Amino acid sequence: MTQPTIESVLNENRTFAPPEAFASDATIGSMDKYQELYDRAAADPAKFWAELAESELHWFEKWHTVLDWQPPVAKWFDGGKINITYNCLDRHLTTARKNKAAIIWEGEPGDSRTYTYAQLHREVCKAANAIKAMGVKKGDRVGVYMPMVPEAAIAMLACARIGAVHSVVFGGFSAEALRDRLNDGEAKLVITADGGYRKDKTIPLKSAVDAALADNAAPSVTNVLVLKRTGQDINMAEGRDVWWHDLVDAASADCPPEPMDSEDMLFVLYTSGSTGKPKGVVHTTGGYNLYTHVTTKWTFDLKETDVYWCTADVGWITGHSYIVYGPLSNGATSLMYEGVPRPSNPGCFWDVVEKYGVTIFYTAPTAIRAFIKMGDDLPNARDLSSLRLLGTVGEPINPEAWMWYHTVIGKERCPIIDTWWQTETGGFMLTPLPGATPTKPGSATKPFPGILAEIVDLDGNPAAADEGGYLVVKYPWPSMMRTVYGNFDRFRRTYWEHIQPKDGNYMYFAGDGARKDKDGYFWVMGRVDDVINVSGHRLGTMEIESALVSHPAVAEAAVVGKPDDLKGEAVVAFVILDGGFEGGDDLAKELKGHVTKEIGAIARPDEFRFADDLPKTRSGKIMRRLLRNLASGQEIAGDTSTLQDRSVLDKLRGGA
Numbered sequence: 001m002t003q004p005t006i007e008s009v010l011n012e013n014r015t016f017a018p019p020e021a022f023a024s025d026a027t028i029g030s031m032d033k034y035q036e037l038y039d040r041a042a043a044d045p046a047k048f049w050a051e052l053a054e055s056e057l058h059w060f061e062k063w064h065t066v067l068d069w070q071p072p073v074a075k076w077f078d079g080g081k082i083n084i085t086y087n088c089l090d091r092h093l094t095t096a097r098k099n100k101a102a103i104i105w106e107g108e109p110g111d112s113r114t115y116t117y118a119q120l121h122r123e124v125c126k127a128a129n130a131i132k133a134m135g136v137k138k139g140d141r142v143g144v145y146m147p148m149v150p151e152a153a154i155a156m157l158a159c160a161r162i163g164a165v166h167s168v169v170f171g172g173f174s175a176e177a178l179r180d181r182l183n184d185g186e187a188k189l190v191i192t193a194d195g196g197y198r199k200d201k202t203i204p205l206k207s208a209v210d211a212a213l214a215d216n217a218a219p220s221v222t223n224v225l226v227l228k229r230t231g232q233d234i235n236m237a238e239g240r241d242v243w244w245h246d247l248v249d250a251a252s253a254d255c256p257p258e259p260m261d262s263e264d265m266l267f268v269l270y271t272s273g274s275t276g277k278p279k280g281v282v283h284t285t286g287g288y289n290l291y292t293h294v295t296t297k298w299t300f301d302l303k304e305t306d307v308y309w310c311t312a313d314v315g316w317i318t319g320h321s322y323i324v325y326g327p328l329s330n331g332a333t334s335l336m337y338e339g340v341p342r343p344s345n346p347g348c349f350w351d352v353v354e355k356y357g358v359t360i361f362y363t364a365p366t367a368i369r370a371f372i373k374m375g376d377d378l379p380n381a382r383d384l385s386s387l388r389l390l391g392t393v394g395e396p397i398n399p400e401a402w403m404w405y406h407t408v409i410g411k412e413r414c415p416i417i418d419t420w421w422q423t424e425t426g427g428f429m430l431t432p433l434p435g436a437t438p439t440k441p442g443s444a445t446k447p448f449p450g451i452l453a454e455i456v457d458l459d460g461n462p463a464a465a466d467e468g469g470y471l472v473v474k475y476p477w478p479s480m481m482r483t484v485y486g487n488f489d490r491f492r493r494t495y496w497e498h499i500q501p502k503d504g505n506y507m508y509f510a511g512d513g514a515r516k517d518k519d520g521y522f523w524v525m526g527r528v529d530d531v532i533n534v535s536g537h538r539l540g541t542m543e544i545e546s547a548l549v550s551h552p553a554v555a556e557a558a559v560v561g562k563p564d565d566l567k568g569e570a571v572v573a574f575v576i577l578d579g580g581f582e583g584g585d586d587l588a589k590e591l592k593g594h595v596t597k598e599i600g601a602i603a604r605p606d607e608f609r610f611a612d613d614l615p616k617t618r619s620g621k622i623m624r625r626l627l628r629n630l631a632s633g634q635e636i637a638g639d640t641s642t643l644q645d646r647s648v649l650d651k652l653r654g655g656a
């Protein structure tokens with residue numbers, strides 16, 4: 001099995017029409033219907049979104065301007081007043097959904113809980129009152145550092161209820177990474193748990209929070225709200241730390257939703273780029289609510305009876321948009337699972353599908369590849385007949401993995417939606433609509449209605465069919481990021497100035513290369529910047545390099561990705577040591593531990609190459625292209641004439 005390369009996907013010409021039974025019952029059940037929607041949206045995107053904002057969402061007050069576009073600043077539904085938790089909770093309570101399961105949760109040690117919409121509403125209101133009592137006000141930022149428990153979603157919704165801005169930090173990030181994010185957003189409160197369960201171990205979340213806050217290193221944080229999950233021993237700092245069960249359980253369940261301006265900030269979520277520290281991607285309220293609502297409804301072809309399961313963690317954008325906000329805004333049943341497949345329980349995902357009768361299953365290619373390795377017996381031993389739709393996200397899916405998903409899990413009955421999008425886009429950009437779009441294994445197919453996507457060169461000229469180029473979006477959409485938290489200039493430079501059309505137009509570009517085939521299908525090839533994608537997680541090579549050089553043994557480091565059968569990409573670190581240090585297994589192990597401490601285990605290099613020097617241009621720039629060739633054992637491709645010292649290559653080729 002290999003990662004999709006241009007050659008392998010160019011040869012991919014199988015097409016799968018939506019199964020008849022699925023299409024006949026689908027909201028958007030034909031390509032004609034898709035095309036009609038697409039054309040109508042493209043002709044007047046603002047009108048298209050305004051109609052949906054009117055029909056799909058509840059507004060306390062209507063907007064005066066649908067779209068105010070002063071590139072690269074977009075305002076959607078300006079003047080409108082809205083609260084996303086009203087749309088996710090309150091409005092369902094006057095319907096038959098009141099006692100429908102909103103969240104079904106399966107805990108890792110086998111415990112489980114279900115919240116109906118009425119119960120979830122109650123818990124969110126109580127949590128909202130609790131954080132209000134801790135002094136959190138509209139506009140304040142709140143760090144959420146939680147395991148995959150319902151209280152993670154409740155914490156997010158509680159913030160949104162009162163207009164506080166949540167900043168969720170994935171529980172696998174280290175204390176250092178957490179501290180950076182809390183400081184960048186100047187969070188006032190941190191919501192966490194004593195610990196969480198992960199792969200048969202407990203992870204010490206509260207002690208990581210303690211380490212992040214030690215020595216007043218995150219001075220904006222005044223309180224920590226702590227959920228008891230594992231019962232492990234922790235310290236509670238007097239006057240700062242409060243138990244969830246003391247404060248939330250005693251709080252009133254009456255908390256009216258704060259009427260928010262459509263453009264008020266809803267959340268910040270940090271993601272990696274090719275330069276500098278992770279960026280705080282800012283999303284606002286009205287447009288994000290609308291776009292995640294509509295994409296969830298159409299792309300998952302949601303039915304009232306669906307049991308929908310997205311396997312992501314709420315710490316990532318997929319969890320924000322497609323575990324919490326999109327499904328709940330639609331009144332769907334969203335399943336949350338605390339566990340991950342692991343050697344001690346490789347069939348756990350299929351057990352969950354069988355136990356709850358999951359109908360829509362949304363996961364990542366890296367998980368699918370891991371399942372293939374574990375063998376067909378595991379899924380074949382379970383009843384997966386409830387499934388009707390499968391989805392994938394996070395990285396390009398290789399056609400082999402797609403076909404396995406299609407046959408072994410979907411039994412050729414379930415359409416597959418391959419959804420391309422990003423933290424920055426808020427919601428799906430390229431995706432099949434399952435009752436309409438014929439799919440091709442490895443292609444995210446076509447733009448969602450209202451999204452004007454294109455493949456262009458650096459001047460913004462469209463590429464020819466099957467010619468590679470930069471994947472851009474040419475017109476604003478409601479859930480686009482609004483800025484980098486605290487750094488508008490970085491936002492403009494990173495996303496809007498890379499492609500420079502001659503006519504002065506702005507195009508959004510966030511790092512992926514792609515091509516479009518003669519049928520207008522998009523094939524995303526992966527990042528073209530210094531971001532690597534490990535098991536569907538975005539990592540900036542520069543972040544890992546900064547972590548490495550903060551170790552006393554390391555003088556210089558360069559990190560690149562190399563193709564990996566399971567993870568998509570593996571992290572390879574080229575390291576120049578300071579005098580007196582000896583490269584070898586022991587040091588490699590120590591450096592892995594160091595990166596884990598600085599960022600988290602997801603960023604730990606898989607392989608080290610210790611060297612005396614790195615290939616550089618005469619002006620001193622590291623030639624990453626050559627390092628990528630070396631890491632993957634390929635012949636050195638392309639021009640090396642600017643290389644300062646050619647003997648460096650021969651030394652590095654040997655590896656360690």
Ligand code: WTA
Nearest residue numbers: 393394395396418419420421422423524527
């Ligand atoms: C990659 C995750 C190919 C891409 C939602 C993008 C994909 C980055 C796909 C965003 C897909 C995501 N096919 N590549 N279906 N989905 N990507 O911000 O490189 O964590 O730029 O958002 O993941 O990662 P992020």
